[in-house]
Amino acid sequence: MRVLGIETSCDETGVAIYDTSRQGGDGLLADALYSQVSMHAEYGGVVPELASRDHTRKLLPLIEQVLAEAKMTRAELEGIAYTAGPGLVGALMVGASTAHGMARALDIPVLGVHHMEGHLLAPMLEEKAPAFPFVALLVSGGHTQLVAVQGLGEYTLLGESVDDAAGEAFDKAAKMLGLAYPGGPEVARLAETGDPKRFRFPRPMTDRPGLDFSFSGLKTHTLTTLRQHEEAGTLDAQTRADITRAFEEAVVDTLVIKCRRALDQTGLKRIVMAGGVSANTRLRERLAVETQKRGAEAFYPRGRFCTDNGAMIAYVGAQRLAAGERDVPGEMQATPRWPLERLSTPG
Template sequence: MIVLGIESSCDETAAAVVRNGCEVLASVVASQVAVHHPYGGVVPELASRKHIEAIVPVVDQAIAESGIPAKKIDGVAVTQGPGLIGSLLVGFSFAKGFAFGHGIPWVGVDHLEGHINSVFLEADPPAFPFVALLVSGGHTSIYHVTSHRDFHPMGQTRDDAAGEAYDKVAKMLGLGYPGGVVIDRLAAQGDPTKVVFTRPYLDKAEFDFSFSGIKSAVMRHLQLHPDPSPGDQADIAAGFQAAVVDVLTFKIIHAAKAKGCAHLAVVGGVAANRGLREAVTRDAAADGIRVHIPSIELCGDNAAMVAAVGYHRLATGERAGLDDDVYSRVKFRPRG
């Protein structure tokens, strides 16, 4: 089955063509980083306008690169939520029109479900059951995954998501937006023992997260040590990243042990973080747990992961209707 995936939940316009839920024939992402960089974050109105400009060229490019004619596409999968309503509506409306015009079925996909299924686009996917750490700018959660469509929440952030904390700390340091990449790069140049932040484990026996405290700790440090030099900035970034990575790594490995899983996955935008990838892989190996992390291009928002989920929904006969609508808040709940 050939599925066209469309993603427009935030500030990337993406389209992909995927065969049988696992073979990526083409994946195109149009980024808006340059548009939002001067504002230090995503401006919803600007994001919506840029999606309108990009959606047709991006879909056309994905179809052309796939080598599959539009008339040979079997179905469409599109992100339905959560996300920015204006942004979601652009992709969702286009998907409806494309499917209706070509007389093919279509389905809406939860963005978080897409991220979890992104590991199945790699050559060595995890075996069921496994635990997944979904960590991004808007979400930090752990799930027990028992099938492509059955996910059981184990824990989530009580306040800031990890990626959100990265962006806010980067802004405090005057490093610009987006903050995750620049802090990861800067942390590699610093010494994490120079500026040590308390690890916010909360209850080590449980799986919830909290990153607002460490964000506040960085702010207090900067109030006491204003105008840090480039070297000091690197040490602060290294100390901050070490604290966040230690907590994320401990919690996901603890979850795997608690569920008796031999496999774990780390997905979402923050899964591209070098420090996190290295720490989880190293520490999990010591416990005999196999780690699955998507390639960098599949960690961020993309349409290939949406098409992967869409394949499993379409294959079971699921269909969306023209009166279906998008949603902004998390609706992701276990089916089982």
């Protein structure tokens, strides 16, 4: 089944085509991505109205691009999948209306899929793909969650952030430090020049049992440290880098400690990490060490599939469409808040 996937949940327009007759990443026939980062950077964050307009402008040309790369016509598509949520409602509606319009014109099935399920299963597109069951760490700008995964649609939430997600914490720390948006890559770059021994920031919620996260206190600690040095006249370039390194080390340690606990609690030997923050090099290195100690394996999507993309939506949509799932004709889905554990098992 050849499925067109459309991702328009926030500030990236992603389109891809996946063929279920092939295995894993070999099924990805074409994918394209347009990022709005430069447009939103001057505002220091995503402007929803601008995001929706840009999706409208870019979506159809990207669809034509991936069809050409896959050497296909629209008539050869057998299904369409789109991100139905969570995300910005206006941005979601652009993808949903385009998907439903095309599906009706082509008389093929259409399905809205969960954005975070896309991230969770993005490593299935890699040559080294995980087998079920596994623990998943979903770590992005809007979500930080630990999930036990038994199969497609079989998800149990183990823990999540009670305030800021890790990606939000990176963006807010970057803003405090005067770094560009998006903050994650900028923080990582500056942290490379920082002294890891100068400051030690708290590892929030690691001194108590459980798998929930909290990063708001760490954000406050970072701001307080910056202000103290600013008032003392000691906030030079090296101090900024040292503070950045301490912040990144604290986030990475916290995530790894919770992953370790999740593996111990579930007894599973595989962990998947996905979402924008999963591209962080130090986080990958630390998680690899911890999993190796436990005789476990870690799996990640390639860098370009860590951020929002159409390939993950095409893959998940293809699995569910092939299992017989469909949207009700004429009923588009756009669900800004959509808990992952509410998803059904196909079939």
